[in-house]
Amino acid sequence: MDENRRRFLKRAGCTVLGLGCGFPLLHTGCSAVHHDSDGEGASQTQWAMVVDIKKCLKKEVRDACIKACQIEHNLPRNPDRQKPEREIKWIWSEQYKYAFPDQTHAGTASDIEGLPVLVMCNHCTDPACVKVCPTAATWKRKQDGIVMMDMHRCIGCRYCVVACPYGSRSFNWGDAYPDRDHIEREVRPQYPTRSRGVVEKCNFCVERIRAWEQRIAANPERVKDEPSPVPACVEAANNVPGGRGALIFGRLDDPDSEVSRVLRDQNTICRKAALGTGPNVYYLM
Amino acid sequence: MNDKPRIIFGLAVFIVLATFPIWYTLGLAAYGAGDTAAPDREYYPDDAPRCIEKKQWMAANHMKLLYGWRDEVIRQGDARLYESQDGKEYVKSLTQTCLECHSKPEMCRDGNTSCTQCHDYANVEPCCWTCHVELKGSL
Numbered sequence: 001m002d003e004n005r006r007r008f009l010k011r012a013g014c015t016v017l018g019l020g021c022g023f024p025l026l027h028t029g030c031s032a033v034h035h036d037s038d039g040e041g042a043s044q045t046q047w048a049m050v051v052d053i054k055k056c057l058k059k060e061v062r063d064a065c066i067k068a069c070q071i072e073h074n075l076p077r078n079p080d081r082q083k084p085e086r087e088i089k090w091i092w093s094e095q096y097k098y099a100f101p102d103q104t105h106a107g108t109a110s111d112i113e114g115l116p117v118l119v120m121c122n123h124c125t126d127p128a129c130v131k132v133c134p135t136a137a138t139w140k141r142k143q144d145g146i147v148m149m150d151m152h153r154c155i156g157c158r159y160c161v162v163a164c165p166y167g168s169r170s171f172n173w174g175d176a177y178p179d180r181d182h183i184e185r186e187v188r189p190q191y192p193t194r195s196r197g198v199v200e201k202c203n204f205c206v207e208r209i210r211a212w213e214q215r216i217a218a219n220p221e222r223v224k225d226e227p228s229p230v231p232a233c234v235e236a237a238n239n240v241p242g243g244r245g246a247l248i249f250g251r252l253d254d255p256d257s258e259v260s261r262v263l264r265d266q267n268t269i270c271r272k273a274a275l276g277t278g279p280n281v282y283y284l285m
Numbered sequence: 286m287n288d289k290p291r292i293i294f295g296l297a298v299f300i301v302l303a304t305f306p307i308w309y310t311l312g313l314a315a316y317g318a319g320d321t322a323a324p325d326r327e328y329y330p331d332d333a334p335r336c337i338e339k340k341q342w343m344a345a346n347h348m349k350l351l352y353g354w355r356d357e358v359i360r361q362g363d364a365r366l367y368e369s370q371d372g373k374e375y376v377k378s379l380t381q382t383c384l385e386c387h388s389k390p391e392m393c394r395d396g397n398t399s400c401t402q403c404h405d406y407a408n409v410e411p412c413c414w415t416c417h418v419e420l421k422g423s424l
Contacts, residue, residue, distance in 0.1 A: 184420045195415035210364045
């Protein structure tokens with residue numbers, strides 16, 4: 001064969017280039033297709049919430065939940081921030097037809113369509129927001145499945161706001177508390193506020209879960225006596241007369257938890273289940 | 286053409302501009318002139334109750350400590366207690382551990398927290414306060 005050095009070198013260079021680029025691409029392609037068991041979705045624990053729509057029909061229950069969350073996490077409550085385009089909400093009340101558009105049809109009664117439903121971040125098993133975040137400012141915790149926000153790293157691109165199919169995320173268009181000199185009149189100092197330019201959402205009161213984990217770590221022998229952590233909204237609902245059980249919080253991996261029992265014994269629906277995000281907030285009709 | 290005057294004039298203008306940060310701040314209070322000088326180091330006497338680590342170590346390393354805590358607690362989910370060099374344990378939290386004391390009225394002076402006092406003098410502005418609540422000790 002009539003081979004010359006130049007042609008050989010060209011072909012060898014292309015091969016090396018191809019292998020160098022090809023292998024990583026192949027690896028990425030494989031891992032995108034292959035869902036391994038300790039990948040994105042599965043975590044050791046998954047905290048979940050069950051919302052009893054009937055019990056939440058009482059306005060005192062809904063208001064108590066929303067107010068408790070706002071106070072606990074220093075959400076701005078002034079009227080300017082309640083305008084739809086400026087609203088910061090972690091838990092809020094949505095009409096049934098907007099919360100469950102896939103369950104609403106031409107025959108749905110209008111009083112059902114307008115039913116108020118408490119909605120919040122679903123802490124999905126396969127969250128869309130986590131997939132799109134360019135800085136990993138949001139991620140799903142392996143240890144307990146909570147979709148976390150790291151405000152320090154958020155750059156405010158709002159890609160997650162676009163990606164979330166449930167509208168759970170709010171962007172801080174302005175500084176909620178510009179008067180920093182007198183801020184202690186308006187906020188609860190045990191929890192930070194957020195600066196302008198970051199996205200926030202319900203975090204299942206992860207700070208309470210963290211404190212609970214610390215108490216268990218400090219006293220492992222008392223783990224049975226230590227009550228399960230309860231988010232602010234659930235606590236507020238339980239304190240409203242007739243509101244106990246309106247919101248139930250617990251671990252899916254624990255078959256004896258109230259959440260697991262409710263899911264076993266009763267029929268529940270999820271928001272936009274067909275999208276495949278795997279929401280972990282379940283609704284009892 | 287004799288360029289010597291022009292050169293000397295240009296050089297003088299350059300030197301004035303280049304040393305601007307030095308001569309401009311000479312009389313300014315914020316940079317240590319007059320009464321509002323360096324923070325009172327006696328404010329933290331050597332026998333003050335030790336928090337986390339020794340005073341000198343903390344002055345040098347508190348930001349590194351705080352960043353480490355932030356990454357461990359938030360990003361890694363590690364909420365275990367921090368063990369200081371003298372064996373005591375602390376919750377790894379700016380809000381719950383540090384600001385519990387460092388925002389109290391007795392730790393503040395003229396409406397400034399102990400953080401602001403040193404950081405203003407050192408002219409290093411940390412961005413913590415855009416979110417974390419800095420109580421000014423004046424409720």
